[in-house]
Structure formats: C-alpha cells, structure tokens
Amino acid sequence: MTVLIAIIASLAAVVIGAFLVVVYRVSRTGGVSIAGYRISRAASGPEALPAGLQLVIDAIPAVVSCKDRDGRIVLINAYTAALFGASPAEILGRRIDEFQHGEVLAGAVALDRKAIDSRATVGPVEQVDTSVDGKSRTWLVTKVPQLDAAGAVDRLVTVAFDVTDRKRVEESLIRSANDAEAASRAKATFLATMSHELRTPLNAIIGFSDMINAAIHGPVGSPKYQEYARDVAESGRFLLSIINDILDLSKIEAGQMILNAQPTDLAELLQRCSRLIEGRARQGSVELMVNTAENLPAISADPRSLTQIIVNLLSNAVKFTNAGGEVRLDARLAEDGAVEIAVVDTGIGMSEEDIATALRPFEQIDRGLDRQHEGTGLGLPIVKGLVELHGGTLDIRSEPGEGTTVTVRLPRDRVIVEEPASSGGAPLRAAAKASDG
Ligand SMILES: Nc1ncnc2c1ncn2[C@@H]1O[C@H](COP(=O)(O)OP(=O)(O)OP(=O)(O)O)[C@@H](O)[C@H]1O
Ligand SMILES: [Mg+2]
Numbered sequence: 001m002t003v004l005i006a007i008i009a010s011l012a013a014v015v016i017g018a019f020l021v022v023v024y025r026v027s028r029t030g031g032v033s034i035a036g037y038r039i040s041r042a043a044s045g046p047e048a049l050p051a052g053l054q055l056v057i058d059a060i061p062a063v064v065s066c067k068d069r070d071g072r073i074v075l076i077n078a079y080t081a082a083l084f085g086a087s088p089a090e091i092l093g094r095r096i097d098e099f100q101h102g103e104v105l106a107g108a109v110a111l112d113r114k115a116i117d118s119r120a121t122v123g124p125v126e127q128v129d130t131s132v133d134g135k136s137r138t139w140l141v142t143k144v145p146q147l148d149a150a151g152a153v154d155r156l157v158t159v160a161f162d163v164t165d166r167k168r169v170e171e172s173l174i175r176s177a178n179d180a181e182a183a184s185r186a187k188a189t190f191l192a193t194m195s196h197e198l199r200t201p202l203n204a205i206i207g208f209s210d211m212i213n214a215a216i217h218g219p220v221g222s223p224k225y226q227e228y229a230r231d232v233a234e235s236g237r238f239l240l241s242i243i244n245d246i247l248d249l250s251k252i253e254a255g256q257m258i259l260n261a262q263p264t265d266l267a268e269l270l271q272r273c274s275r276l277i278e279g280r281a282r283q284g285s286v287e288l289m290v291n292t293a294e295n296l297p298a299i300s301a302d303p304r305s306l307t308q309i310i311v312n313l314l315s316n317a318v319k320f321t322n323a324g325g326e327v328r329l330d331a332r333l334a335e336d337g338a339v340e341i342a343v344v345d346t347g348i349g350m351s352e353e354d355i356a357t358a359l360r361p362f363e364q365i366d367r368g369l370d371r372q373h374e375g376t377g378l379g380l381p382i383v384k385g386l387v388e389l390h391g392g393t394l395d396i397r398s399e400p401g402e403g404t405t406v407t408v409r410l411p412r413d414r415v416i417v418e419e420p421a422s423s424g425g426a427p428l429r430a431a432a433k434a435s436d437g
C-alpha cells in the first residue's frame with residue numbers, strides 16, 4: 001500500500017510539474033516501506049499539465065488532489081471530483097471548504113495542518129467521512145507536502161484510498177473472534193459449574209456405597225447387596241474421573257489452568273506413577289519397568305499435573321498392550337539440557353492418521369460401540385495441554401502392531417541447577433522458572 005501511495009504521489013507531483021524523491025527502506029524480512037519523501041518544484045510552470053497526464057490520474061481509483069498555499073485545488077482527478085458530484089474542471093481553483101463541512105472538513109484541515117507544520121509526510125492514517133451520499137466511508141489518507149527552494153510548504157498532495165469494505169471485513173473478523181472467545185469462556189464457566197454440581201452428589205453416592213459395602217452400621221442383609229454397593233462405588237469413581245477430565249480439559253482450553261510449579265524430585269515422582277499403574281499392568285499380564293538415568297535432576301514442575309501426564313500415558317500403554325507385552329518408563333537428561341520422559345510399549349500401535357485423531361478431544365481410534373477398551377478419549381489432549389503449559393512438547397511415534405513411544409520433553413529451564421557448596425546459598429535453584437501462573 002505504501003508503495004502505491006508513493007507511486008500516486010510521484011505521479012501527482014509530475015502532473016503539477018515537480019520532482020518527487022522517495023527514499024525506500026527494505027526491511028530484513030523483505031518488506032518495503034517509505035523512509036521519506038522530498039518534492040522539489042521543476043522550473044516549468046506549476047499549473048501546466050503535461051498532455052495526457054490528467055487522463056492517467058483520472059484512471060486512478062483513489063483520491064488524488066493537490067492544493068496550493070492558499071488552499072486552492074490546483075490538481076484533482078476524476079474519481080475525487082465525482083465524490084463532490086463535479087468534473088475536475090469545475091473544481092480546479094476552488095477551495096475544499098466549498099465542498100466539505102463540519103467534522104469531515106475539520107478532520108481534513110487538521111491533517112493538512114500537521115503535514116504543513118511538520119513539513120513531512122503524514123499518514124497513511126484512517127479517516128471516517130460521511131460527506132458523500134450520507135454513507136460512512138473509511139479513507140486511508142496520506143498527505144505529502146511539497147517544499148519550495150526556501151524549504152517552505154508550497155503545495156500539498158493528498159492521496160486517499162477507500163478502505164470501507166476492508167475495514168468492515170476487519171471489524172467482522174474481530175467481532176467473530178470476540179464472540180468465539182466469549183462462547184469459549186461461557187463453555188468453560190458452564191463446565192466448571194456443572195462439574196462442581198455433579199461432583200457433590202457423586203461424592204455422596206461413592207461415600208455412602210462405600211459405607212454400605214464396609215457394613216459400617218451393622219451387617220447388610222444379603223452379600224449380593226454388598227456386591228451391588230461395591231459396583232455403585234466403582235461406577236461412581238469412574239464417572240467422577242470422567243467429570244474431572246472434562247473439567248481439566250475445559251480449563252486448559254480456556255487458558256484457566258494454573259500450574260503450581262515447585263521443585264520436584266522427578267525420579268521419585270516417576271516411581272510413584274508406576275506404582276499407581278502396577279495393579280492394572282499385573283491384571284493385563286503386561287510387564288511394567290521403570291528406567292531412570294542416574295543423573296536425573298530435580299525439576300520445577302507442577303507435581304499434580306506431571307503425575308496426571310505420566311499416569312495417563314502409562315495407563316494408555318498398559319491398556320493398548322496385549323498380555324505378554326512390555327511397558328517401559330524411561331527418563332533421561334538430553335544433550336541440550338532438556339529432560340526427556342518416554343513411555344514405550346509393545347502394544348497395538350497407531351498409524352500416522354490415528355495419532356492425529358487420538359490427539360483431538362473425545363476422539364478414539366476404535367469408535368465402535370463394541371470397543372474393547374474403555375475411556376472417553378480425553379487423556380491425550382489433556383496430556384498435550386499440560387505438557388505445553390510446562391513449555392514442553394509431546395512427541396508420539398508409533399507403528400501399528402509394533403508399539404508406541406510417547407516422549408514428553410520438558411525444556412532446559414525446567415531443570416533445577418544445584419548451587420556449588422561454597423556459595424552457601426539455598427541448595428536448589430531453578431535455572432529460570434520457579435513458579436508459573
Ligand atoms: N499407547 C497407545 N497405543 C495404541 N493406541 C493408543 C495409545 N495411546 C492412545 N492410543 C489411542 O488413542 C486414543 C486416544 O487416547 P486417549 O488417552 O486420549 O483416550 P482413551 O485412553 O481412549 O480415553 P481416556 O484416556 O479419556 O480414558 C485411544 O482410544 C487409542 O485408540
Ligand atoms: Mg487414555
């Protein structure tokens with residue numbers, strides 16, 4: 001756009017018998033901008049239009065005009081004259097205040113003043129104008145002052161583009177973005193409230209069915225009832241875990257999940273996660289191993305979220321590995337100082353397409369109602385969100401029938417560097433991030 005303005009301003013300068021020197025600046029990214037203008041008058045008469053040039057500027061679908069020191073129009077193209085319902089010949093020699101009034105005139109005069117006082121190009125700036133057929137138009141206006149030999153402003157070139165349509169699209173895009181944001185906030189609030197409302201009765205269901213099962217206030221009439229009570233409690237816990245997942249994901253998506261980062265012993269946390277899954281692995285006859293490097297450092301992370309990440313990945317690995325298979329939890333310090341935690345399984349694996357599906361909320365690869373594995377498809381999106389909240393990345397490599405490796409990389413600034421003993425400071429110091437939120 002700036003280049004176009006420069007071309008039109010040059011043309012206008014040529015038409016009124018002047019030279020326009022434009023200094024362009026090329027940015028590192030390859031963009032071109034205008035560093036400055038200078039217009040100097042040619043020796044020929046100012047009002048003598050070179051033949052044919054009026055035709056050329058008339059072809060420009062933008063405002064092109066030029067005023068002299070007294071504010072009289074000495075050059076105007078057909079597009080601009082048509083806005084005032086006249087031809088260029090009818091307007092030449094007249095002043096703009098004969099055509100514009102009120103706020104629109106005040107805006108134009110203020111911009112002229114700015115260019116004259118600064119003796120420098122002003123704009124492009126947006127100006128709203130309602131003077132033509134009562135419709136509101138937005139113009140992108142540039143004023144280019146032309147200096148005489150003594151450096152005083154002799155002429156003022158105006159170039160303006162009608163950007164009304166572009167502006168309208170821009171505003172509707174902003175409005176849609178705001179609406180989408182409001183809808184997402186409303187969804188997050190609704191889910192948070194609903195989850196809270198559901199959790200309260202669910203906790204009562206789980207608590208009382210546990211009490212019946214444990215026969216706290218005396219024996220239960222039939223052992224069958226005790227079994228039912230156990231099922232009720234188990235189903236309640238399962239439902240509660242789904243509600244918690246929905247709440248977590250909606251919080252992550254709405255940017256409302258706050259990490260509570262603290263110095264965390266990673267090796268110990270991984271052992272704890274493995275113990276949580278041990279029972280399920282044994283049930284499925286899957287061998288579960290933990291393999292953490294000796295030099296594993298302490299990290300600054302939210303232990304609850306990190307546990308959620310690892311437990312989700314381990315439970316997937318165990319769930320999607322057939323009896324006799326293996327699941328390994330590896331952790332090491334990478335060469336670049338980042339921490340890498342990998343969950344490796346010898347299970348059913350996924351194709352490239354399946355991986356993309358698995359990362360989308362509520363999506364599972366085996367969608368049939370006769371699905372062999374239970375779950376809601378929220379685990380991986382939550383894991384991805386939590387890893388990214390830690391500034392990390394999630395990488396999934398998989399081969400159908402061969403197995404899957406999911407790697408969580410936590411950046412180097414999560415690693416807590418141990419102070420040398422002589423410094424006498426606190427024993428642990430986070431390299432960068434101590435807490436988030
Ligand atoms: N280790 C894995 N091996 C093979 N397939 C996997 C593995 N991990 C995930 N998947 C596939 O990706 C899908 C999505 O996983 P995700 O953890 O998001 O959901 P889920 O385990 O089905 O349910 P949820 O975790 O909510 O209980 C799974 O249904 C499964 O098809
Ligand atoms: Mg899962």
